[in-house]
Amino acid sequence: MAEPTEVPAADAPRPAEGLGRVLVAVYAVxxxxxxxxxxxxxATRFSEAPMAYLLSALAAVVYVLATIGLARGGRSGRRTAFVACTVELTGVLVVGVLSLADPDAFPDETVWSGFGQGYGYVPLVLPVLGLLYLRAQGRAGRAEGQKSPPPKSPPKSPPPKSPPPS
Amino acid sequence: MTTALVVAVTVVAAALALAGIASTVARRRIGLLHLVLAGLLEALLLVQAVLAAVRLAGGWELPETATFLGYLAGALLLPVAGVLFSRTETTRWAGTVLAVPAATVSVMIWRLLQLWEAGSG
Structure with a gap:
C-alpha cells in the first residue's frame, strides 16, 4: 500500500453545523x-480573592478553547474540545462541591460556584452535552475514515427549504 | 437605564428567541422576521447604552463601573454576533443559534439594571 490518501480527508476540519452550531453559540456566550x-x-480586585479570580480566568480560557475546538471540528478540533470539556466538567464538579463545603475558600462567585447555579446550572449541563456531541462526531469521523478511498461526502443533504404549501 | 426600556428589551429579546425556536421546529431557516427583531433589539440596546453613557457623563456614580460596562458591551455585541453566526448556518438550527444570544440578552439586561440601580448621582 502506498501512503493512505484518505487520512487528510478524515482529519480535515469540518466546521460545526446544525445542532453543533447551537452548542458553539452557547459556548461562545x-x-x-x-x-x-x-x-x-x-483588573479591579485581584488581591481580595486570588483563588476565586484565577479560577474565573481558568474557566474563561477553558470556554474559549472549547468554543474554538467545537467550531473548527476535525480530529484536532475534537481533541481540543474533548480536553476542554473534561477540564470543565471536572472544574464545575470540584468547585461546586468545594464552594458548598467550604464557602470561605470562595468568597466571591465564580462561574462554577454551587455547580453553576448563578448561571442556571448551564455550566454543569454544557460539558456533558459537549462530550456527548464529541462522541457522536468522533463516531461519524471514524466511520468516514474507514470508508474506502473514494472520498464520498456524507449524504447529509439539508432538508428542502421550499415552504410547505399552505 | 430605565425599567421601561429594560422591559421592552426583554419583550423583543424573548420574541426573537421564540421566533428562532419556532423556525427550528418548523424546519425553516431564519427569515426577515428574525432580522427585523434582531435589528429592533440592537436599536433598543443602543438607546439604552446612549442613555446610560449620558447619565454616567453627568455624574451618575456606579459601585461597579467596569462590570457594568462589560455587561453593556457584551449585550450590544450579542445580537450582531448572533445574526452573523446564524446567517452562515444553512440548516434549520439557524433559528436556535439566534435564540441563544437573544435569551442571553434578556437575562443580561436585568443584571445591568441591577448594577445601574446600585449607583447614585
Missing part, C-alpha cells in the same frame, strides 16, 4: 461571560 467577568475581577 459563556466564553464571553466568563472572560469579561474574569477580566473585571482580575
Amino acid at each position: 459563556f466564553a464571553l461571560a466568563a472572560g469579561a467577568r474574569a477580566a473585571v475581577q482580575l
Whole structure:
C-alpha cells in the first residue's frame, strides 16, 4: 500500500453545523461571560480573592478553547474540545462541591460556584452535552475514515427549504 | 437605564428567541422576521447604552463601573454576533443559534439594571 490518501480527508476540519452550531453559540456566550467577568475581577480586585479570580480566568480560557475546538471540528478540533470539556466538567464538579463545603475558600462567585447555579446550572449541563456531541462526531469521523478511498461526502443533504404549501 | 426600556428589551429579546425556536421546529431557516427583531433589539440596546453613557457623563456614580460596562458591551455585541453566526448556518438550527444570544440578552439586561440601580448621582 502506498501512503493512505484518505487520512487528510478524515482529519480535515469540518466546521460545526446544525445542532453543533447551537452548542458553539452557547459556548461562545459563556466564553464571553466568563472572560469579561474574569477580566473585571482580575483588573479591579485581584488581591481580595486570588483563588476565586484565577479560577474565573481558568474557566474563561477553558470556554474559549472549547468554543474554538467545537467550531473548527476535525480530529484536532475534537481533541481540543474533548480536553476542554473534561477540564470543565471536572472544574464545575470540584468547585461546586468545594464552594458548598467550604464557602470561605470562595468568597466571591465564580462561574462554577454551587455547580453553576448563578448561571442556571448551564455550566454543569454544557460539558456533558459537549462530550456527548464529541462522541457522536468522533463516531461519524471514524466511520468516514474507514470508508474506502473514494472520498464520498456524507449524504447529509439539508432538508428542502421550499415552504410547505399552505 | 430605565425599567421601561429594560422591559421592552426583554419583550423583543424573548420574541426573537421564540421566533428562532419556532423556525427550528418548523424546519425553516431564519427569515426577515428574525432580522427585523434582531435589528429592533440592537436599536433598543443602543438607546439604552446612549442613555446610560449620558447619565454616567453627568455624574451618575456606579459601585461597579467596569462590570457594568462589560455587561453593556457584551449585550450590544450579542445580537450582531448572533445574526452573523446564524446567517452562515444553512440548516434549520439557524433559528436556535439566534435564540441563544437573544435569551442571553434578556437575562443580561436585568443584571445591568441591577448594577445601574446600585449607583447614585
